[in-house]
Amino acid sequence: MARPDKAAAVAELTDLFRESNAAVLTEYRGLTVAQLKSLRKALGGNATYAVVKNTLTAIAAKEAGLEGLDDALAGPSAIAFVSGDPVEAAKGLRDFAKANPALVIKGGVLDGRALTAADITKLADLESREVLLAKAAGAMKAKLYQAAYVFTANTAQAARVIDALRQKQESEVAAA
Numbered sequence: 001m002a003r004p005d006k007a008a009a010v011a012e013l014t015d016l017f018r019e020s021n022a023a024v025l026t027e028y029r030g031l032t033v034a035q036l037k038s039l040r041k042a043l044g045g046n047a048t049y050a051v052v053k054n055t056l057t058a059i060a061a062k063e064a065g066l067e068g069l070d071d072a073l074a075g076p077s078a079i080a081f082v083s084g085d086p087v088e089a090a091k092g093l094r095d096f097a098k099a100n101p102a103l104v105i106k107g108g109v110l111d112g113r114a115l116t117a118a119d120i121t122k123l124a125d126l127e128s129r130e131v132l133l134a135k136a137a138g139a140m141k142a143k144l145y146q147a148a149y150v151f152t153a154n155t156a157q158a159a160r161v162i163d164a165l166r167q168k169q170e171s172e173v174a175a176a
Helices: 003-019 033-046 054-064 086-099 117-125 129-175
Strands: 022-027 047-052 077-082 104-110 113-116
Touching: 003 047, 003 054, 003 077, 022 086, 033 047, 033 077, 033 086, 047 054, 047 086, 054 077, 077 086, 086 104, 086 117, 104 117, 113 117
Parallel strands: none
Antiparallel strands: 022 077, 022 104, 047 077, 104 113
């Protein structure tokens, strides 16, 4: 390959690293083209999956300011560049790897921090962003409801005590 082609490939990989908020490095040895196509569909619209050259990827990662990928860049490598929710992409890769053991997750990067394969598995075990936001909103709503109950409890109790005193006085006046 000519030198300008390599420079263009490094520049493209560097841009992909900078534009994505996560990247997952995998080994695809033993997967067919049809399986790779179904993997790309499984990742959805928030990730792009590309077969890469290790030396060019290492150079691009250094240019993008990422460290920790050098150890994982061995053997045939492909990277899923995630531009959306990294949890969804991690789940897609994990599920595909369960169905196709030839896909091996080697590591990755999330917001500039290096991840191991175990970290990516933990990330895949998380619930989606929408579910976590819904749980947080539900917890906040419950706390607000509890606070409103506490604030209104004293006035409601005072009203019941006053009503009980009024009824007691009426019964004493009626008895006398």
